[in-house]
Amino acid sequence: MVVRREEERTTVDRYSGRVRVNHWVTAISLILLAISGAALFHPSLFFLSSLFGSGSNTRMLHPWIGVVLLASFAILFIQMVRHNFWTKADTHWMRHIGDVMSGHEENLPEVGKYNGGQKIIFWLMTLLILVLFATGIVIWYEYFGTTFTIEQQRFGHILHALAAIAMLLVVIVHIYAAFYVRGTLNAMTEGKVTGGWAFRHHRLWLRREARKGVIDERQVPPRRLGPNAPAE
Amino acid sequence: MGLQSQDFARISATNFRPPDVRHDFEVAKLIDVSKCIGCKACQAACLEWNNLREEIGINRGVYDNPHDLTPNTWTLMRFTEWENQESGNLEWLIRKDGCMHCADPGCLKACPSPGAIVQYNNGIVDFVSEHCIGCGYCVKGCPFNIPRISQADHKAYKCTLCSDRVSVGQAPACAKACPTGAIVFGTKQAMLDHAQGRITDLKSRGFKNAGIYDPPGVGGTHVMYVLHHADRPQLYANLPENPRISQVVELWKGLTKYAGMAAVGFAAAFAFVHATIARRNDVSRAEDREAEHLIDEEAERGRQA
Numbered sequence: 001m002v003v004r005r006e007e008e009r010t011t012v013d014r015y016s017g018r019v020r021v022n023h024w025v026t027a028i029s030l031i032l033l034a035i036s037g038a039a040l041f042h043p044s045l046f047f048l049s050s051l052f053g054s055g056s057n058t059r060m061l062h063p064w065i066g067v068v069l070l071a072s073f074a075i076l077f078i079q080m081v082r083h084n085f086w087t088k089a090d091t092h093w094m095r096h097i098g099d100v101m102s103g104h105e106e107n108l109p110e111v112g113k114y115n116g117g118q119k120i121i122f123w124l125m126t127l128l129i130l131v132l133f134a135t136g137i138v139i140w141y142e143y144f145g146t147t148f149t150i151e152q153q154r155f156g157h158i159l160h161a162l163a164a165i166a167m168l169l170v171v172i173v174h175i176y177a178a179f180y181v182r183g184t185l186n187a188m189t190e191g192k193v194t195g196g197w198a199f200r201h202h203r204l205w206l207r208r209e210a211r212k213g214v215i216d217e218r219q220v221p222p223r224r225l226g227p228n229a230p231a232e
Numbered sequence: 233m234g235l236q237s238q239d240f241a242r243i244s245a246t247n248f249r250p251p252d253v254r255h256d257f258e259v260a261k262l263i264d265v266s267k268c269i270g271c272k273a274c275q276a277a278c279l280e281w282n283n284l285r286e287e288i289g290i291n292r293g294v295y296d297n298p299h300d301l302t303p304n305t306w307t308l309m310r311f312t313e314w315e316n317q318e319s320g321n322l323e324w325l326i327r328k329d330g331c332m333h334c335a336d337p338g339c340l341k342a343c344p345s346p347g348a349i350v351q352y353n354n355g356i357v358d359f360v361s362e363h364c365i366g367c368g369y370c371v372k373g374c375p376f377n378i379p380r381i382s383q384a385d386h387k388a389y390k391c392t393l394c395s396d397r398v399s400v401g402q403a404p405a406c407a408k409a410c411p412t413g414a415i416v417f418g419t420k421q422a423m424l425d426h427a428q429g430r431i432t433d434l435k436s437r438g439f440k441n442a443g444i445y446d447p448p449g450v451g452g453t454h455v456m457y458v459l460h461h462a463d464r465p466q467l468y469a470n471l472p473e474n475p476r477i478s479q480v481v482e483l484w485k486g487l488t489k490y491a492g493m494a495a496v497g498f499a500a501a502f503a504f505v506h507a508t509i510a511r512r513n514d515v516s517r518a519e520d521r522e523a524e525h526l527i528d529e530e531a532e533r534g535r536q537a
Contacts, residue, residue: 003527003531009520010520010523010524010527039344040344040367041344041489041492042489042492042493043245043246043247043344043346044247046245046344046345046346049365054365055344055345055363055365056365056366056386058365059365059366059367060386101510102510102511139368141366141367141368141371141381142366142386145368145371145381150371150372150377151478151480153368153371153372154372154478154480154481154484155480157369157372157480157481157484158480158483158484158488161484161488161489161492162488162492164492165488165491165492165495165496168496168499169495169496169499172496172499172500172503173499173503175503176503176506176507179507180506180507180510180513181513182512182513182514182515183514183515194515194520194523195520195523195524195527196515196516196517196519196520196522196523197515198523199515199519199520199522199523199526200515200516200519203526206523206526206527206530207526207530208530210526210527210529210530210531210534211530211531211533211534211537212534213531213534214527214531
């Protein structure tokens with residue numbers, strides 16, 4: 001993780017290639033699960049099953065994609081969990097969520113790698129993926145059709161549906177935030193964000209990263225503008 | 233559906249009204265348990281007419297053979313030995329199990345695949361295999377634990393009430409084969425009338441609780457039983473006393489389905505609108521400059537440490 005002075009901008013490394021690959025495997029699995037799950041959930045959305053070839057294919061693939069999601073999210077969890085423990089500053093930040101939504105982040109305490117909202121998303125996704133996987137096993141008729149009683153499977157279905165709805169709401173918040181807070185997407189596409197973005201949203205994290213050292217990649221040293229320019 | 237049919241009462245997982253210009257009499261099969269001798273001719277006739285083969289099983293000390301309904305066994309004689317404390321008699325209660333063809337079918341309610349389960353205007357509930365996706369939801373929807381999923385072709389199977397025979401004016405194969413007349417077939421009204429005669433007869437012979445099994449919890453059924461102990465249907469290999477579609481299934485296929493769609497749709501719409509009209513949460517030039525100062529400060533601190 002490095003702060004880099006480039007020709008046109010300053011960037012801060014946020015996600016390594018391994019984290020990004022994992023994130024996108026998880027994201028694609030989740031989208032495929034949402035589409036195939038929606039096809040089986042509501043008759044008006046059954047047409048989505050044709051994206052997977054047929055209804056039978058959808059029924060067959062959905063649980064296996066769930067297994068992929070569980071595996072990739074488990075690795076993502078290990079990569080990210082140490083930055084996601086709750087602190088008092090997070091409670092304070094959450095109390096002022098209104099300021100964040102209206103774009104007045106300057107009134108808030110300095111944020112580390114993740115803010116309170118991001119941590120809540122992280123833990124909600126962890127919880128919901130566990131619930132979805134557990135209930136998914138109960139209703140995976142191909143392999144577990146006789147492992148659980150019919151009554152248990154009925155409860156498995158409704159819990160799976162409710163958890164899936166909650167998961168979609170969490171995912172909508174996650175995607176929305178990534179678009180609404182400009183400059184965030186770069187973290188997961190290029191792996192780095194601009195210095196200004198880090199200053200605005202995760203200042204405490206920027207301080208820690210900068211303390212580790214700055215790499216100057218500019219070809220020419222910056223020009224001194226006057227007698228008061230800071231000496232290097 | 234291969235044949236042009238215009239007599240559907242319900243089609244699974246569809247929002248439109250099914251084609252239903254043709255109306256037939258509501259039909260029913262009446263199984264008089266008191267007349268059954270347990271010969272299994274009905275089971276054999278079912279295998280024969282539907283061209284099914286059951287695997288050779290093992291004897292577990294009971295007459296039930298096979299031990300449960302399977303994708304190949306759509307009807308099964310279930311044998312119960314019961315000591316009647318009142319009369320001191322050992323009673324051999326034999327019930328021909330299979331799809332009850334509910335007026336309000338739980339399997340059809342649970343089915344997610346359009347047209348995989350249909351109910352004809354004559355009351356028969358049929359599985360349409362080419363639309364079946366093998367998910368097993370019908371198993372959870374059924375209050376009688378009837379549908380079975382084949383591990384070979386991943387399709388659900390159960391009694392069709394010989395819809396192919398009925399559509400050309402024939403009685404189901406089991407009814408045709410029954411040597412004692414314990415299985416009769418006709419219009420639902422004719423079967424109810426016939427049952428009344430049987431109940432009167434049974435009562436005159438000491439079965440004071442004789443009655444018909446046509447459970448109202450599922451809107452009545454198109455397979456009915458005459459029971460000598462209609463007050464205790466559980467005696468007959470756990471025939472449910474008041475079967476109805478599970479409340480969990482009703483909630484899953486009712487409120488959850490609509491509320492879930494609404495919640496997700498509303499959230500997506502809100503996110504879209506807010507992202508469009510709200511002040512952009514963007515980094516200002518000032519913040520870019522301040523970031524440079526902060527990086528310099530902290531980098532200096534890092535060097536000193």
